[in-house]
Amino acid sequence: METTYSWETGGKGGTSRLLVGGIHGQEGSSTIKVIEVAKDISVPEGRWALYNFPPSPYLSTLDPLYYLSLAGSKLVSIIQENKPDIFLELHCYHPDSYFKLTKGDRKDFFGVPGLVELENGVLMGSVSPLIRSVFFALNDFPFVLEIPCNPSKEALKSCQRIMEIIASSSNRREILQKLGQIYPRQVQQLDDYFKEYTENFHPAFVEIKKRAMETDLKSYQDLDKLITEVVKQEDYDLNLRQIKQLEGAFLIFKEYSSFWCCKTAQI
Template sequence: MLLKIYGKGRPFRLFVAGLHGQEWQDTSDVLLNIERPSSGTLAILPVVSRGKYISTLDGDFYKGMGKLIVDVVEECQPDIYVELHSYSSENFHKLVSSTRINEIGVPGFSVLENNVLMGSVSPHIRRDHFPVEALCLTFEIERLDQSSKEFAAKMLRVVKECRSRDGFIEYMMERYPNVAKKAIEDYKKFYGS
């Protein structure tokens, strides 16, 4: 395990990448290039697994190859948790589909800039390991797209300076109000208030 920790104290932020399959090739370097936050703690887990692809929506993911994440979450109890994933362009429409909730069981992702997608993390980790007030995000970058990677890095720099879920919501409402409203609406429908 390569867990890098920058800073100390609260808020505690945990960013993870390379969760499954070959994803680490597109995501891990993004995390490795993040600088320490101006306050609080940032823990980075750049490669969770280089093994086969098992979806984080699979109930066994966080019991098997993703158990490392659960162990870190239980030990550090992060206030902010971010998973950085990558997707192939042919899967874009499946990931953002308004029918994803009926087909896969979770809401479709919201589209930011440069084909970066944003949504919540899997309910298997969100419900079981985080309090309601925690900020839990997934960013999906398009594979082999440098501009997507760069925009995701920009968003991670924003999140690493956030002190709470509300701080991130405020940032999103100022800059991406439509995305923020959709994300909040999806979250409330799925998890309740």
């Protein structure tokens, strides 16, 4: 089955919406089914761009090296080109990965909170902080949908409902308001995660970028020292995994900041 796909509708101006699936491993054979559903959804204004990637070596999006790989650099290029206000990253998971993705202490092990199940095995959460902090403004809506691999009709129907909300909304607030009418408990949990991000990881990253411009960083040790100082002085509530992700996000920022980049890639 052909999984490589790109399609867009709408013109310049208005809300930029971007959906990308199959960004690592063999996930594209499942996410293409969601992309095909999305193609038939109309948008009242703005842009609706859809991409599905061909198979590639599996590398976690929580690993900074992913964004230096062929697939990762292609993803970044598409984000840079579209500058989305709303970004949906589609993944699929096997049943034995469900607990790993949703467990309450996921942040302790992977630096990110557990995904939240909406219904029919469809999970939702934020994209990797490695790109959330670099390529998106704070109030953009970059998020992940994890669907079961080889999704059921019910799971695809749930995805369709979510994407129809995305298509008819122009910002984060509208999306969460509409989703909250259907999934109130889950949206409250996602909103709590966002609040934690806005109070800790995001301001820490902004401060690190600011101080880096004023500091002669000559080595990774210098960067590590700077990050440690920022987290300690500002008393950010970040665990060791998240502190390591701050380093990864900064290195990605440095790698791509010499190019024409997205909204928050410039200091």
